[in-house]
Amino acid sequence: MSRTVYLNGSFVPLEEARIPIMDRGFLFADGIYEVSAVLDGRLVDNEAHLARLDRSLGEIGIRNPYPTAEWIRLETELVARNDLKEGLVYMQVTRGVAERDFAFPPADTPPSVVMFTQTKSIRGNPLAETGAKVITVEDLRWKRRDIKSVALLAQVLAKQAAAAAGVAEAWMVEDGSVTEGSSSTAFIVTTDRRIVTRPLSTALLPGITRAAVLHLAAEANLTVEERLFSVEEAYAASEAFYTSASAFVMPVVSLDGRPIGAGQPGPLTRRLRELYIAMAKGA
The missing domain is CATH 3.30.470.10 (Aminotransferase class 4, branched-chain amino acid transferase, N-terminal domain)
Structure with a gap:
C-alpha cells in the first residue's frame, strides 16, 4: 500500500x-x-x-x-x-x-x-540493549545551531563518517568540547553519578527529548549539571548516552574505540530510558 x-x-x-x-x-x-x-x-x-x-x-x-x-x-x-x-x-x-x-x-x-x-522501531531498538558506538568529528556547522534548519550538510558528513567507521553516531567537537551529536543531544555520567550535558545556547539545538529527560532526572532526584564537557572527560565517564525523538535515550558504550565505563549500557542510562518510555506511553 x-x-x-x-x-x-x-x-x-x-x-x-x-x-x-x-x-x-x-x-x-x-x-x-x-x-x-x-x-x-x-x-x-x-x-x-x-x-x-x-x-x-x-x-x-x-x-x-x-x-x-x-x-x-x-x-x-x-x-x-x-x-x-x-x-x-x-x-x-x-x-x-x-x-x-x-x-x-x-x-x-x-x-x-x-x-x-x-x-521505525524506537522502543524495541536492539541498539538500546547492546549500546551504541560513537566517534568524534569536528563541528563544521554555522553559528545558529539553535534553529532547526534543513541545511544539514555538516550533519550529513558527520553521520556518513560514523557510517564509514561502522558506528551509530558522531559527536561533534568544537574547541575541545562536545557540542552535540549529528542528530542527537550528548550526555555523560560522571563517576560520582552526575548527569552532564551542554547548556543551551546558539551552539546547539534545544532538544525536546533532552528537555524531557532533564525533567525526568530531576523528578527522580538525580543530579544534573548543564555545562561544557571535553572529549577527554567523556572518555573517562562511567556512562554516556544520547537523546533524540528517533532514539529516545540511547546508551553509548564506546567513544572513538575506547570503552565507556564497563563498555555496556549503564544502570542510570537504562533507568532514564525506562522513565522516558513510560512517559511517552502516557503521552
Whole structure:
C-alpha cells in the first residue's frame, strides 16, 4: 500500500507528490523542519516539537502556516492514513516558490509545507540493549545551531563518517568540547553519578527529548549539571548516552574505540530510558 504524504494542503500518494524546482528549500535550504515520534499510534511530546518549529520559523522570518491545533490535526490524520503505530512524523516548511534570488521573495509568497511518516522501531531498538558506538568529528556547522534548519550538510558528513567507521553516531567537537551529536543531544555520567550535558545556547539545538529527560532526572532526584564537557572527560565517564525523538535515550558504550565505563549500557542510562518510555506511553 502506498504511503500517504501531505503536500501544501492535500494528502496524496508519495509517488504523486511533486515539489517545484524553484522552491527555496531546494535552492537555498531556506526552511525549517521538525520530527515528532509516534508510539502506539500516538504523538510523543508533540506540542513541544511544534513550539520549537514555531520558534525556528520566527527566527528566520518564515510565517508559520498553521496554528498548533491545525498542525496536530494534520499530523493525527497522517498517522491514521498510514496506520502508523511506531515511528516518526516529519514536518518541513520552506519560504516557498519564487524566482531564484538570495533576497526574500514578496511577503505574500505562501510557504511550502511537506509532511510524511516513517515506520521505525524506537522502543524495541536492539541498539538500546547492546549500546551504541560513537566517534568524534569536528563541528563544521554555522553559528545558529539553535534553529532547526534543513541545511544539514555538516550533519550529513558527520553521520556518513560514523557510517564509514561502522558506528551509530558522531559527536561533534568544537574547541575541545562536545557540542552535540549529528542528530542527537550528548550526555555523560560522571563517576560520582552526575548527569552532564551542554547548556543551551546558539551552539546547539534545544532538544525536546533532552528537555524531557532533564525533567525526568530531576523528578527522580538525580543530579544534573548543564555545562561544557571535553572529549577527554567523556572518555573517562562511567556512562554516556544520547537523546533524540528517533532514539529516545540511547546508551553509548564506546567513544572513538575506547570503552565507556564497563563498555555496556549503564544502570542510570537504562533507568532514564525506562522513565522516558513510560512517559511517552502516557503521552
